[in-house]
Amino acid sequence: MTQSSPDAPRPVVVKEMPIELCQLLKFGGLTQSGGEAKLAISEGRVLLNGVVETRKRKKLSKGDRVTFSGQTVVVEA
Numbered sequence: 634m635t636q637s638s639p640d641a642p643r644p645v646v647v648k649e650m651p652i653e654l655c656q657l658l659k660f661g662g663l664t665q666s667g668g669e670a671k672l673a674i675s676e677g678r679v680l681l682n683g684v685v686e687t688r689k690r691k692k693l694s695k696g697d698r699v700t701f702s703g704q705t706v707v708v709e710a
Contacts, residue, residue, distance in 0.1 A: 640705075641705075642698055642705040642706060642707045643661075643704070643705070643706050643707070644706070644707050644709045645657065645660065645661040645706045645707065645708060645709060646709045646710070647660070647708055647709065647710060650694065650695065650710055651692035651693055651694055652692070652693050652708065653689070653690045653691065653692060653693070654670075654674060654679065654681065654686060654688065654689060654690070654691040654693060654699065655667060655670040655671050655674060655689045655690065656670075657693055657699055657706070657708065658670035658673065658674070658679065658699065658701060661699070661706045663699070663701045663702065663704055663706065664701070670689075671689050673701060673702075674686065674687060674688070674689045675687060675689065678701060678702070679699065679700070679701045680698075680699070680700040680701070681693070681697060681698070681699055682697060682698050683698070683700075693708050694708065695708055695709060695710045696708060
């Protein structure tokens with residue numbers, strides 16, 4: 634049996650697409666609240682597909698990779 638690496642991206646299944654970046658951070662468990670998510674994004678601490686993203690309401694699509702605080706999640710539909 635193969636174990637996944639702790640650094641491997643974790644899939645987050647979303648029922649409705651597209652989802653906003655701030656919503657995904659909270660829904661995916663990367664932040665405790667929507668306010669924390671918005672603050673992290675505005676401070677430039679969130680990467681979207683490897684690039685700093687500062688738009689809180691940026692629409693995400695299937696396959697997008699979001700990294701915050703050393704954790705990466707991948708949007709799945």
